[in-house]
Amino acid sequence: MAGFFLTAYSTLALDSDAYLPDLTGPGTDEAERNVQVCEQIAADYYESHTYTEDDVYDCDNMAQDVWNMLKAKGINARIAVGNFDFEDNGRIGDGRPIGENLDSESPGEFETRDSVSGDSGLLNSGVIDSFNHAWVLAEVSPGSWLAIECTGGYVVYSDENENYYGGLTFSNPRNYRNFIDLYADWKVQSLDYENQRLYYNGLVETYNNASYFDQQAMKSGVEVAENILHEKEKVFLQTDAKLKALLEYG
Template sequence: MSQERVQTDKNIRLCEQIATEYTSEHTYAKDDVYDCDNMAQDVWNMLKAKGINSRIAVGNFESAEGGRIANGTGAQKSSDAGHLGEIEVPSRTYKSMNVSNSKAIDSFNHAWVLAEVSPGSWLAIECTGGYVVYSDENEKYYQGLTFSNPKNYRSFLSLYRDWKIKALDYETEKSYYDELVKPYNNASYSEQVAMRSGIEIAQRILYEKEKAFLKTDSELNALLKYG
């Protein structure tokens, strides 16, 4: 057996051990203060302390109640029992934010950890149940967004909330401005002179809303790209 394979198996066993020990000391309560987000960040930190690179992942587990995430089936004991997976990093999954992938992100309802047990090969850890999940068991664990550390994950949550607020603010202001411009464009010169002050004020407000949105949009897209 090669040295690389020996190290991979060692890392897998360590991931299983950390998952089991962590769950024995922490209770997962859905919608409670101590939820999957907190647990994933804890396990990420424990893996880091052991020298294993990992990422915090978030995605959509719509049918979680009837699956392994809920029933806590025991972890498999060696890499022979399942396949390690590759993950879609943010730069390939979300090149930029828009309405369509915003809706996808809104559907995300779970967080877990992906551990790099060998270069380019990842193993999912279900932190709320205390077990590992191979890619051929549930491919959803190898999809979604991933973040290199808890700080970036928390920054994403904050930026994304801010992004949605500013996007709605900008869209509302733009709709209002567009409604003002329609009668202005069809008005006579004298009527336009009377309306111009209001149009200019609305235009300045729209510009400020757009600038604020684009700043947050740029920050969020950079974070999504590099994780």
């Protein structure tokens, strides 16, 4: 599965046969085995790990652990992030029985959200800032992905909760961590550039309203401020390009 931009939320066609795996065709046995492995890994991991909400050991740490466990079992997996409305206890479905089944259960395909603003072409921080949860998607058969809620110890099918099948995914923990670091830099550089832009624009306004002699005295300072603005813009755009490339290829 290729990496993704976060494109504007698309509604999953959950009732469409296009989103259901072929349970009678080749590879069905392998898909069923992989689903069982996912369920077992989720349950075992939940029994031996504690979820905390204070960033000591939270959902993304757990997702990275489960990703590694799936890889060790030969199952392709991706780390996913998205937006959830949490229950009062901060957990998603805490205590849901592992063996609970629905007749219509099936792994789903994944939709993405747009990380780029159509007006500016820059990263859409509003979309990314809304993300508040991480989990794992396991490829149980070619093109069919099953969500694993690592903080609760269970799998989630697309017709149970479509939120698990929309967001942003990364092919490995390193790319996810790179995204976190780059995005932190992006936000700092974005604010830094905006502050410098406002400062420079203020100087320009003062310069334009000044007398000829005052303009001559101000000229070098305005030029220095403009050069600093261009340098900050260059640094910011470089980080923006790196982030968009990382999101595109996961």
